[in-house]
Amino acid sequence: MQPWKYLAGYPDHLLQQVRELMDKGRLGAMLAEKYGEAHAVRSDRQLYDYVQELKDRHLRQSVPLAKVAWDGKLQVMKHALGTHTAISRVQGSRLKATREIRIATVFRDAPAEFLKMIVVHELAHLKEAEHNKPFYALCTHMAPDYHQLEFDLRLYLTHLEAGQG
Numbered sequence: 246m247q248p249w250k251y252l253a254g255y256p257d258h259l260l261q262q263v264r265e266l267m268d269k270g271r272l273g274a275m276l277a278e279k280y281g282e283a284h285a286v287r288s289d290r291q292l293y294d295y296v297q298e299l300k301d302r303h304l305r306q307s308v309p310l311a312k313v314a315w316d317g318k319l320q321v322m323k324h325a326l327g328t329h330t331a332i333s334r335v336q337g338s339r340l341k342a343t344r345e346i347r348i349a350t351v352f353r354d355a356p357a358e359f360l361k362m363i364v365v366h367e368l369a370h371l372k373e374a375e376h377n378k379p380f381y382a383l384c385t386h387m388a389p390d391y392h393q394l395e396f397d398l399r400l401y402l403t404h405l406e407a408g409q410g
C-alpha cells in the first residue's frame with residue numbers, strides 16, 4: 246500500500262494503530278485537533294525570515310544562509326523530508342561554503358509545527374550532513390519534541406496521500 250512509505254521502519258503495533266485510525270476515518274481529525282495552528286509563511290522572503298530567526302536563536306555560529314526558498318518540485322521523502330545543499334564557491338583564494346535551504350511547498354499549507362520541524366531538520370544539516378546522533382541532538386535542542394513531530398508529520402503525509410488516492 247503506497248501511502249505507508251512514509252512510515253516504513255516503524256514498529257507493527259504502531260502501524261496497526263494508524264491503520265485503525267484510518268479505517269475509522271479519524272486520522273485527519275486527530276491531527277487537526279493536535280496541530281490546529283496554521284502559519285502565515287507564504288513568500289520566499291517570509292520563509293527566509295522565518296528560517297533566519299530560528300537560526301539566530303539556535304545556531305548563530307554556523308555558516309550564513311545564501312538562499313531559502315519554497316520548492317514545488319521537491320519530493321519530500323526522496324530528500325529525507327527536505328533538502329540541503331552545500332555550495333562551495335571560490336572567492337579570491339578562499340573557499341567559502343554557503344548554504345541553500347529549500348522547503349517542499351506541501352509545508353506552506355501544513356500546520357505551523359510541521360513547518361518548524363522541517364526547518365529545524367534543515368538547519369541541523371548546516372552542522373551535520375548525516376542523520377546521525379549529533380544531528381538528532383541538534384534537532385531536539387531546537388525542538389524538544391522533534392521525534393514526536395517527525396512521526397506525526399509522517400502521519401500527516403500519509404493522510405494527505407490516502408486522501409488523494
Ligand SMILES: [Zn+2]
Nearest residue numbers: 324325366370
Ligand atoms: Zn535530512
